[in-house]
Amino acid sequence: MKKINTSPISGMQELLPRDQAIFDNIKNQITDVYHHHGFQHIETPVIDRTEILLAKAGGDTEKQIYKVFKTAETADDADQALRFDHTVPLARYVVEHENELTFPFKVTQFGRNFRGERAQKGRFREFYQLDIDVIGRGNLPLAYDAEVAATAVEALKTFITRDFVLRISNRKILAGLVEYLGLESQLTAISGIIDHAEKVPAKKTHECFEEEGIDAEKIKILEDFMKIAGPRAEVIEKLNALKIDNETFALGVNELDTVLGLLETQDFGPRAKVIGDMLIIRGLDYYTGTVFETFMPEYREIGSICSGGRYENLAGHYTDQKLPGVGISIGLTRLFFILNEYKLLENTENANPIDVAIIPISENEFKFALELSNTIREKGLSTDVVLTDKKLSDKMSYASKTANYGVVIGESEASGGEISIKNFATGEKSSLDQFLK
Amino acid sequence: MKKINTSPISGMQELLPRDQAIFDNIKNQITDVYHHHGFQHIETPVIDRTEILLAKAGGDTEKQIYKVFKTAETADDADQALRFDHTVPLARYVVEHENELTFPFKVTQFGRNFRGERAQKGRFREFYQLDIDVIGRGNLPLAYDAEVAATAVEALKTFITRDFVLRISNRKILAGLVEYLGLESQLTAISGIIDHAEKVPAKKTHECFEEEGIDAEKIKILEDFMKIAGPRAEVIEKLNALKIDNETFALGVNELDTVLGLLETQDFGPRAKVIGDMLIIRGLDYYTGTVFETFMPEYREIGSICSGGRYENLAGHYTDQKLPGVGISIGLTRLFFILNEYKLLENTENANPIDVAIIPISENEFKFALELSNTIREKGLSTDVVLTDKKLSDKMSYASKTANYGVVIGESEASGGEISIKNFATGEKSSLDQFLK
Numbered sequence: 026m027k028k029i030n031t032s033p034i035s036g037m038q039e040l041l042p043r044d045q046a047i048f049d050n051i052k053n054q055i056t057d058v059y060h061h062h063g064f065q066h067i068e069t070p071v072i073d074r075t076e077i078l079l080a081k082a083g084g085d086t087e088k089q090i091y092k093v094f095k096t097a098e099t100a101d102d103a104d105q106a107l108r109f110d111h112t113v114p115l116a117r118y119v120v121e122h123e124n125e126l127t128f129p130f131k132v133t134q135f136g137r138n139f140r141g142e143r144a145q146k147g148r149f150r151e152f153y154q155l156d157i158d159v160i161g162r163g164n165l166p167l168a169y170d171a172e173v174a175a176t177a178v179e180a181l182k183t184f185i186t187r188d189f190v191l192r193i194s195n196r197k198i199l200a201g202l203v204e205y206l207g208l209e210s211q212l213t214a215i216s217g218i219i220d221h222a223e224k225v226p227a228k229k230t231h232e233c234f235e236e237e238g239i240d241a242e243k244i245k246i247l248e249d250f251m252k253i254a255g256p257r258a259e260v261i262e263k264l265n266a267l268k269i270d271n272e273t274f275a276l277g278v279n280e281l282d283t284v285l286g287l288l289e290t291q292d293f294g295p296r297a298k299v300i301g302d303m304l305i306i307r308g309l310d311y312y313t314g315t316v317f318e319t320f321m322p323e324y325r326e327i328g329s330i331c332s333g334g335r336y337e338n339l340a341g342h343y344t345d346q347k348l349p350g351v352g353i354s355i356g357l358t359r360l361f362f363i364l365n366e367y368k369l370l371e372n373t374e375n376a377n378p379i380d381v382a383i384i385p386i387s388e389n390e391f392k393f394a395l396e397l398s399n400t401i402r403e404k405g406l407s408t409d410v411v412l413t414d415k416k417l418s419d420k421m422s423y424a425s426k427t428a429n430y431g432v433v434i435g436e437s438e439a440s441g442g443e444i445s446i447k448n449f450a451t452g453e454k455s456s457l458d459q460f461l462k
Numbered sequence: 463m464k465k466i467n468t469s470p471i472s473g474m475q476e477l478l479p480r481d482q483a484i485f486d487n488i489k490n491q492i493t494d495v496y497h498h499h500g501f502q503h504i505e506t507p508v509i510d511r512t513e514i515l516l517a518k519a520g521g522d523t524e525k526q527i528y529k530v531f532k533t534a535e536t537a538d539d540a541d542q543a544l545r546f547d548h549t550v551p552l553a554r555y556v557v558e559h560e561n562e563l564t565f566p567f568k569v570t571q572f573g574r575n576f577r578g579e580r581a582q583k584g585r586f587r588e589f590y591q592l593d594i595d596v597i598g599r600g601n602l603p604l605a606y607d608a609e610v611a612a613t614a615v616e617a618l619k620t621f622i623t624r625d626f627v628l629r630i631s632n633r634k635i636l637a638g639l640v641e642y643l644g645l646e647s648q649l650t651a652i653s654g655i656i657d658h659a660e661k662v663p664a665k666k667t668h669e670c671f672e673e674e675g676i677d678a679e680k681i682k683i684l685e686d687f688m689k690i691a692g693p694r695a696e697v698i699e700k701l702n703a704l705k706i707d708n709e710t711f712a713l714g715v716n717e718l719d720t721v722l723g724l725l726e727t728q729d730f731g732p733r734a735k736v737i738g739d740m741l742i743i744r745g746l747d748y749y750t751g752t753v754f755e756t757f758m759p760e761y762r763e764i765g766s767i768c769s770g771g772r773y774e775n776l777a778g779h780y781t782d783q784k785l786p787g788v789g790i791s792i793g794l795t796r797l798f799f800i801l802n803e804y805k806l807l808e809n810t811e812n813a814n815p816i817d818v819a820i821i822p823i824s825e826n827e828f829k830f831a832l833e834l835s836n837t838i839r840e841k842g843l844s845t846d847v848v849l850t851d852k853k854l855s856d857k858m859s860y861a862s863k864t865a866n867y868g869v870v871i872g873e874s875e876a877s878g879g880e881i882s883i884k885n886f887a888t889g890e891k892s893s894l895d896q897f898l899k
Contacts, residue, residue, distance in 0.1 A: 026782045029513065031558040034542060037507035039555065041562055042569070045504050061839045063846025065479035065815045065864065066486060070470050070588050071508065071574060072528070080466065091509070091530045093544065095578035105471060107530065118476065121468040125478055127863045129850060132479070137508060141532035151507050168828060168849035175832075290829040291836075345463045378502045391605060392727040395612070399728075402498045409500025412605035413566060426564045427502065 036142065036150035038358050046378040047370055048361050054183035055155050055355060056135055062176040064133035064157045069114035071137070075104040077117050080342035089140040107139040111156045112352070116340035119160055119348060128162040129169060147366075149358045155180075158352030160339055165349045167280055170315040170335055171287035177331050177353045178297045181319065185296075185330065186369060192254070192302035193288075193317040195281040196334075198264065199306070201274025202250060206243045215239075219251055220306040223325075253303045257285035260301035277314070284315055313337040315351060327363055331355050380406040381446070382424035386417060386435040393439035397432070404461055425449040432457060473579065473587035475795050483815040484807055485798050491620035492592050492792060493572050499613040501570035501594045506551035508574070512541040514554050517779035526577040544576040548593045549789070553777035556597055556785060565599040566606060584803075586795045592617075595789030597776055602786045604717055607752040607772055608724035614768050614790045615734050618756060622733075622767065623806060629691070629739035630725075630754040632718040633771075635701065636743070638711025639687060643680045652676075656688055657743040660762075690740045694722035697738035714751075721752055750774040752788060764800055768792050817843040818883070819861035823854060823872040830876040834869070841898055862886040869894060 033039045040048060060066070072093055079087055091107040108114050111134040119130065135155040142148050157176055159169040178191055199219070203212050218233045227248075234244045246267070253263045264278045281301055288299045307316040314335035321327060333353030340348050364370050381401055385394040391412065398408045409428060411420045417433075424431045431447045438444045444457040470476045477485055497503070509530055516524055528544040545551050548571040556567065572592040579585050594613060596606040615628055636656070640649050655670045664685075671681045683704070690700045701715045718738055725736045744753040751772035758764060770790030777785050801807050818838055822831040828849065835845045846865055848857045854870075861868045868884045875881045881894040 027557060027780060028782070029517065029780045030511070031514070031554045031780050033507050033554075033558070034509060034511060037509065039506060039558075040504070041559060042502035042504055046502070049503060061842075061844045062835075063816045063819070063844055063864070065483070067477070067479055067482050069476060070474035072471060072474065072576070072588060074467070074471060076466065077468070089532065091532055093528045093530045095526065095528055117468045117470075120464060121470070121476075122478060127860055129860075131846060131864075139509070151509060166849050166851050168825075172832075172847065172849060287828060287832070291832060343464060343466045343468050345465070379500045382500070388605075391724060395609075395724070395728060398499075405498075407498045407500055409568060410609065412603050412609060414603050423564055423566075427500070427568075 034150075036144040036148065038149050038151070038362065042378050043376075044365075046376070048357075051184045051361065052135065052153065052155065052357060055180045055357070056133070058176060058180040058183060059133040059135075059155070059157050062131075062157075062172070062179070064131045064176070066133050066135075067115075067118060068134065068136060069108065069111070069118050071107055071139075072105050073108055073114055073117065075106045077343070078106050078108060078113055080113075086140075089142055091139050091141055109140050110138050111136070111154055111354070112158070112339070115156075115158060115160075116343060116348075120340050120344045120346070123162075123344075123346065128160065129165055130160040131157070132160065133157045147359060147362055149362070152356060152358035155355040155357055156352060158339075158350050160348050160350040163347055163349075165351065167283050167315075168287055170280075170284045170351045173333060173351050173353055174284070174288060174299065174315075174317055175291055175293075177317075177319065177333065177355075178293050178299065180355065181331055182294065182297055184364075184371070185321065186371060187321050187323055188296050188298070189319055189321045189330065190298045190300060191317055191319045191331075192300055192305045193281065193284060193315065194301065194303055194305040195277040195284075195315050196306075196312055197273050197277030197314060198281065198303070199250075199277075201271040201277055202246075202267075202269055204273060205269045205271040206246065208239065208243065211237055211239070215247065216306050219247075219304060220308060222251060222304060251303055253301070255300055255302075257282065257289050257301060260285070260303075264303075280314055307332060307334055311336045317353075324367060324369070327367070330360055377427050377429050377449075378407075379409050379428040381408045381430045381432060382428035383408060383410045383432045383434060384417070384420045384424055385410065385412075385439075386433065388414070389436070390434045390439045394434045397434065397444075401461065430460075471587075473581040473585065475586055475588070475799065479815050480813075481802075483813070485794075488621045488798065489572065489590065489592065489794060492617045492794070493570065495613060495617040495620060496570040496572075496592070496594050499568075499594075499609070499616070501568045501613070503570050503572075504552075504555060505571065505573060506545065506548070506555050508544055508576075509542050510545055510551055510554065512543045514780070515543050515545060515550055517550075523577075526579055528576050528578055546577050547575050548573070548591055548791070549595070549776070552593075552595060552597075553780060553785075557777050557781045557783070560599075560781075560783065565597065566602055567597040568594070569597065570594045584796060584799055586799070589793060589795035592792040592794055593789060595776075595787050597785055597787040600784055600786075602788065604720050604752075605724055607717075607721045607788045610770065610788050610790055611721070611725060611736065611752075611754055612728055612730075614754075614756065614770065614792075615730050615736065617792065618768055619731065619734055621801075621808070622758065623808060624758050624760055625733050625735070626756055626758045626767065627735045627737060628754055628756045628768075629737055629742045630718065630721060630752065631738065631740055631742040632714040632721075632752050633743075633749055634710050634714030634751060635718065635740070636687075636714075638708040638714055639683075639704075639706055641710060642706045642708040643683065645676065645680065648674055648676070652684065653743050656684075656741060657745060659688060659741060688740055690738070692737055692739075694719065694726050694738060697722070697740075701740075717751055744769060744771055748773045754790075761804060761806070764804070767797055814864050814866050814886075815844075816846050816865040818845045818867045818869060819848055819865035820845060820869045820871060821848045821854070821857045821861055822876075823870065825851070826873070827871045827876045831871045834871065834881075838898065867897075 093105050222230045261282050312334035316334035318329035319331040335351040339350045383394045394410045398410045401408045445454045446457045446460045447454050530542050659667045749771035753771035755766035756768040772788040776787045820831045831847045835847045838845045882891045883894045883897045884891045
């Protein structure tokens, strides 16, 4: 009988071993792609100085941050809190170790971050983010925007089993257009309206523009602009056809052209598509150029499964050195939850976390079973020896719940007789020698 | 110029990419062994209810625990803190999910735990522990004590490059001896004296016993007992020769005999040794049977590099269900720091985190370089394309600092000419085709 509430705190994801194995598998596939694309792994402390974490934050972040303190404080304790993303500790890390790093610094971080959001289904307070970033010193070539997007596509391909589209824009394009229209002071409002356009009827979007006091002619231009989406050639042609005489606009179109151009040379296979798309804005203030989001067209309601972009200055609050960067993040805890809800995780229903269980019939076979387990392990298979003193049927039931294959070792097997291996899912038996070949 | 203190909080380990790669490699080797031995991975939240975390704690733990709170509290927020080890959250997990787990539950956890210790060199406030445990429901066969110890040895073999000895005892043996000597009330003191015996001269240990008011004859018996160490046959014979007529003692000797017996059937290779040793006590109160520690004889001052033992009841504070277990823990953050200090990490001085850097001479070769990078990645090698617009010598310098091999792509290579690959450590060049075979 329980004596105490043993559920995890609300908003925390806690998986059973089988789900954990699926989660780990996805996580490892993503981080393998990151590593294979030349991103170097670093880890920053989960606990950092509040002064660092909140240097440029405000609003929700400040409300949601977890502060930490010790019961017995010591003299060297600054005001401390848990990191809420990877970007802020990365900024601190790059400034702190600037002289020991090689730039452009291609870096990956994958770990848990913490936000005390209001608990609700599918929202987590402790969550994995799997990030890559490229940080330049002084400047950073645009080619890295394409490289980061390409890495994202390759990472998503390892576990997203449906079609998906990476949609790219460049913040300078809209900024230039708005400037050209003389609406600079309304850039934030207009960005917000476009960012929300896919979630509401076109009529509603139109009304929002009107409520901003924008005249009909300019609304028409904005609405035409918002419809521009497609492959590189088409998007660039349509943008040029708008004949917007503005330097920022031209620069943005040019950057988008370069990034899409580099991506178009790469073959991402039948399931992944990369397009330009003027509906992509990204809410976060600090993006200044390339921005992208990724959607599964069959499951639009899920929202973006991987987003990112270019920022002009990673660490402006900590240093005078200009550090431009481009990065993406996959929020795996939430994404795993959603893919599971939509039954979009690969069918692994019969897959147990362990490959082979060895079941010695009695203690007399322990020695042989332990030796055999080492032989099977050398083949790279995870192998559990069932060392309980229960009856054989109980041992078999245990084995079939944790492992995918079972090997029974009795007197005959232990003294040189043939050994067979059973596939628990199909019931099929075969020779262990054959199986291990 | 820095505008703010960007060092990590004191007591936090923050590695440069190259050291992080060595750390990750060790961590992966250990967790691979755990997995291959049939331990199922789970993760528990870093944040848990203080009521859970401190249910059986006291003393230092209570002082060192990190409490967490949000700036804006919500109604569902219980008193919360950061986990200080894996055992307490595991207890909660097993009780919470008891009906969905298969027992014995062979489980592994590897993640960061938090203790607000006073900052000092080699002590960390945020640290990785890599644990395995086997949890039984009601009872748990002794064979799992041997399996856990064997897994520890295999895990240590992957990264400990010197001789090491896993030393095993059983708490019941000393408890029975002390009972037999009529010194039950002094068990804790005597355990402490024996636990410290290796750190002080024999004379000092003798004096400590005297200070406890133990008479000379009994001290003699304790001192003889403490000297017992060696292979199974020798240790068991010497323990029996003490002729201690006590049930607990006999039970302890019998258990030790069984555990050592199972371990002696396994071949751990030339560097690893497993012995019985009466000096092993383990400070932690909750061990009740098998206890072990692991030392490198050439580096005794380092202390135990892997410790563990058997506990009678994992979750007595949370449930009436008896859940005996046996487990070990490798404290990797501290161990990595120490091995580094002692220069005992494998010589990886020339190893950069990335395998191959591809260096396109100009933007004209970007497309070819990106395609080539995918080909090399398919061979399982991490590959970085240097996309900067610097001059070739700068690109080469960058590549040689982050990657182990470099491939330069100019006009000739991009148009079908032969491609060579350079080993940055040796300066040797060879054909890329040959290299990839």
